Amino acid sequence: MKQGVYVRFTFILLIVGFMVAVQYNTVQKPESRDTRDIWEIRQELSAEKQLHSELLSDIREVNETITKYENLQSESPAQALNETLETLREKAGLTIVTGPGLELVIEPSLEGIALGETISGISPDLLVRLLNEINRFNGHDVSIDGKRIIHSSPIRDINGQTTVNSLNVRTPPFKIRIGTETMEDAEKLYNHLQSSMIADDFFIDNLTLTIEEPKDQISIPAYDQPIENNYLKNTSKGD
Template identity: 45%
Template sequence: MGKNKIGSFTLVAAIVGFMIAIQFQTVKKPVERDTRDIWQLREDLLKEKELQSNLLKEIRSNEDKLSAYDSKRKQSKEQVLRETLDELKTEAGLTEIKGPGIILTIEPVYEEIKLGEPVTSSVSPDLLKRLLNELNMYEAKQISIDGQRVINTTVIRDINKETKIDGYTIRDLPIEVKVVTDNMSTAEKLYNRMQVSKSAEEFFIDNLRLKVSEPKPDITVPSYGNPIRIRNMEPVEKGGKS
């Protein structure tokens, strides 16, 4: 027998012997048996059921939290939309505004009556426009003239020798110009500036007096009464195409 055959036989014998030894150890080792009695099994089963019940409760609790979160999120979106709509209405002048401000009174110069001058019974659109420009320059926020709310699209013009504000005719004097500002501090600054206003001089040239009231914390400016027309706008179709 050659040396190669002897070496191969030795290797095969070693492998077979190793496998027999492993099998012998496996058979020799006793199988562990569950020695718990029925009461211990019942206790263990009860613990498992309690654990399962707690897990289910935790799952339900998390599901309720998720549901509540989704509900609050939807409500918050609706609330944001409502608040945004209210803000837009306020900016557009569609809501009544109450806050600190002043009242300007435009009236005839009654002293001129004694001198035989004709009494001025109306105010020109140009004077009102200049007054509005000056008020806006001094941080006025909301304005009404003779009970008519002034907004960004307000038109003041002369039609058939009558001064009209968005179609409303100003016929009789005196009239009130109500101005609302952000706070009392701004109202006081506006009051001081209007005391030395150039508009007052321009009104006086037309035999009109511009009286300025002391700042008040509760000036009310009415909402805009006319319909607002939106032009050159179309609804957006689905898909983002107009």
Template identity: 50%
Template sequence: MNMKVVTRITIVSFIVGLMIAVQYNTVKEPSARDTRDSWELRQALSEEKKRHSQLLSEILALNDVVNKYKNNETENLGDVLSNTVEHLKQEAGLLEVTGPGITITISPAMELVQSGFSIKPISPELLYRLVNEINRFEGQFIEIDGQRVVHTTAIRDINGSTTVNGIPISKSDVEIKVITDSYEKAEKLNNYLNISSFRDAFYIDNLNLVIGKPEKSVTIAEYDRALENEFLIEQKGE
């Protein structure tokens, strides 16, 4: 057979094989399939919409601050700056705050105690999961056993004790205060925690998670330490 013909057949075969391989990779099923049903997908979409709405609200709030700086006279800029600083301190946890919310109590399940079950303190993992659930349902400020939760808060085990901000919490009857944006959101958080199977995780550890009724006034103390940061450096005035 002519060498040119062989070469052409080889090139055509290579191209056809490459096209088949590309088509196979295009239509084959992914290695990790999304097995969520439509209801779970709707829930995930709802959570993303909540995050989107929260981000839009934050953007609008920041735009409002910018507009205040632009529209105010020079002599009023000090007041605007002061209000901004106070707001940032509150968001960072450096100020005492009062607002609508709920109080949660974690205590030993007495019926299990009476039956001879041993009661261990709440684990850091379980407490961390609870904080995440509260944040997911728009808990704005949190205090655990008198310790304000801020962005630098660590919940961990130190020498066998569960600690918040490096301070050991009570081994039983731990009180958690939560403040939300509004009384309606406090009601929603209360309803969610009351019907959630998440409470079963506490009962498995021989603990009761008691969700208090929504309150119009809950007070949370300020973070009583200096906030640490790795990236911001205070510029001293000359």
């Protein structure tokens, strides 16, 4: 009889202990809540929608290329290959691009000149921050001081000198040219750069960033350096 009471008592204590443990765990680790306000959520949603739109546009472009290639393949395979090669060269930055865009002028600040500050040049970090701002708003084709930026372009400090594509970027003044797909994209990029804090970063380094108004026609030079390829190689015929 007593053994049965002990068993029931022990079982009740186990249940009570389990409930206390669950309650303690809930108090110690409360469910995290989303503390973002409505505008932060709207901005994140807008960024996701923009990414979705860009992905759909890329998919549509690829489908159009495939359809065009299939149509030409039956009529003229050589022409299809040449057109595909030219498209790839354009995307890789190996051709001159002419179209809508805008120019940025980087110069020594008047305040720095008046105070006798030494204008050493633009730092790689500042150039990278500027490129990130440009890429956020569809700046597809960019040249810095006449040097075309492609996907593998290095921007680094070599012996105290900022380089792009392993070529020295001269001490300001110099220009940055940005090509966009449409005039609307150029205007959006212009407005974004005007409202961003990037110009303040230049001012701290005794430089001024002048953002010129968008133009219908602007020319971006082609990439003229050898492209290193560590993963692909030519194969002999028949391999």
